[in-house]
Amino acid sequence: MSSTxxxxxxxxxxxxxxxxxxxxxxxAVLHMIKKRALLMTPLSDSLQKVAATARECVTCGNIGTSExxxxxxxxxxxxxxxxxxxxxxxxxxMERSGVFKGRYHVLGGTLSALDxxxxxxxxxxxxxxxxxxxxxxxxxxxxxxxxxxxTTAHYIAGELETRGVxxxxxxxxxxxxxxxxxxDDGTISxxxxxxxxx
Amino acid sequence: MSSTxxxxxxxxxxxxxxxxxxxxxxxAVLHMIKKRALLMTPLSDSLQKVAATARECVTCGNIGTSExxxxxxxxxxxxxxxxxxxxxxxxxxMERSGVFKGRYHVLGGTLSALDxxxxxxxxxxxxxxxxxxxxxxxxxxxxxxxxxxxTTAHYIAGELETRGVxxxxxxxxxxxxxxxxxxDDGTISxxxxxxxxx
Numbered sequence: 001m002s003s004t005x006x007x008x009x010x011x012x013x014x015x016x017x018x019x020x021x022x023x024x025x026x027x028a029v030l031h032m033i034k035k036r037a038l039l040m041t042p043l044s045d046s047l048q049k050v051a052a053t054a055r056e057c058v059t060c061g062n063i064g065t066s067e068x069x070x071x072x073x074x075x076x077x078x079x080x081x082x083x084x085x086x087x088x089x090x091x092x093x094m095e096r097s098g099v100f101k102g103r104y105h106v107l108g109g110t111l112s113a114l115d116x117x118x119x120x121x122x123x124x125x126x127x128x129x130x131x132x133x134x135x136x137x138x139x140x141x142x143x144x145x146x147x148x149x150x151t152t153a154h155y156i157a158g159e160l161e162t163r164g165v166x167x168x169x170x171x172x173x174x175x176x177x178x179x180x181x182x183x184d185d186g187t188i189s190x191x192x193x194x195x196x197x198x
Numbered sequence: 199m200s201s202t203x204x205x206x207x208x209x210x211x212x213x214x215x216x217x218x219x220x221x222x223x224x225x226a227v228l229h230m231i232k233k234r235a236l237l238m239t240p241l242s243d244s245l246q247k248v249a250a251t252a253r254e255c256v257t258c259g260n261i262g263t264s265e266x267x268x269x270x271x272x273x274x275x276x277x278x279x280x281x282x283x284x285x286x287x288x289x290x291x292m293e294r295s296g297v298f299k300g301r302y303h304v305l306g307g308t309l310s311a312l313d314x315x316x317x318x319x320x321x322x323x324x325x326x327x328x329x330x331x332x333x334x335x336x337x338x339x340x341x342x343x344x345x346x347x348x349t350t351a352h353y354i355a356g357e358l359e360t361r362g363v364x365x366x367x368x369x370x371x372x373x374x375x376x377x378x379x380x381x382d383d384g385t386i387s388x389x390x391x392x393x394x395x396x
Binding site for chain 1: 202204205207208211212214215216217218222224225226227228229230231234235237238239240241242243244245246247248249251252261262263268285286287290
């Protein structure tokens with residue numbers, strides 16, 4: 001829609017990113033063109049650098065720039081706890097909270113009969129292999145509170161049952177700052193069932 | 199928040215684009231890393247190319263890749279009509295509608311006493327110069343229906359008064375597909391004042 005095909009091609013590419021559509025891509029591109037020295041060239045270089053170096057950690061599936069990520073190589077984090085998440089974004093969210101001090105395992109999705117995703121399509125066999133290799137005492141299932149996430153959690157809990165490790169999952173309940181009036185029935189019911197003495 | 203500073207730097211850069219925040223930038227970057235051959239390298243190349251070639255048309259202020267843009271060089275569009283817009287995004291919006299067949303003039307903003315933006319800060323003197331050079335018969339003021347936009351429209355109309363050109367502005371009224379119940383009072387009142395016989 002602009003007057004040159006290079007700019008149109010850039011807009012079309014930006015519009016494919018999640019969270020951006022044609023209108024916001026146009027806005028972003030115009031903004032970048034106006035500040036091209038400050039924004040465009042550094043962004044292009046940065047993309048190039050990340051495209052060349054980013055890779056999946058062979059152990060946990062986190063994204064980093066080395067074969068084994070910083071969390072997996074850090075001896076400080078070998079406390080026998082492993083936190084299982086669906087996606088790298090979830091791992092980053094856990095890290096932002098800064099509370100978990102163990103290591104991670106990224107499944108790369110959830111089991112789904114509809115999409116024909118079984119344990120072999122996820123990194124579940126690799127998780128089982130780590131159980132033996134790394135002297136794990138507790139597996140924390142930090143999967144999303146969706147049907148697929150919970151199905152996957154139950155499957156993994158079942159697989160781990162015979163291995164004698166503690167299997168836990170994130171608590172479900174009222175989010176901090178949440179107002180009861182705005183919460184769905186499922187959350188209130190889960191919070192009530194898991195109520196605790198003050 | 200990821201495990202490497204290159205990826206963090208890329209996320210920080212993406213988060214500065216209009217329409218993206220830290221969360222959507224993380225999502226976009228993870229998405230790109232997962233499809234890096236398909237998305238990241240082409241996007242980086244495209245940014246590089248646009249950064250190197252994009253420039254403002256010296257005549258109208260449109261963004262293109264040559265000194266004078268395609269619209270200004272096309273003889274087909276020299277019909278004596280000039281459409282004045284605030285920003286390149288507005289020019290592209292007009293072009294998408296495909297109805298206007300004349301040329302454009304991008305002001306680069308609106309007059310604003312608060313921000314000390316006078317006619318000299320905009321491309322208003324250049325517009326006046328074009329009046330003499332290009333044999334203009336009609337100036338269509340397609341400025342935003344905001345206070346600053348309308349102030350600027352009135353200023354330009356005043357400047358053009360003595361030149362004997364026809365000065366028009368976009369009609370104001372009910373947008374196509376719009377429902378009266380959801381429209382603001384100002385729009386309804388403008389549409390009523392400008393009512394026409396069926």
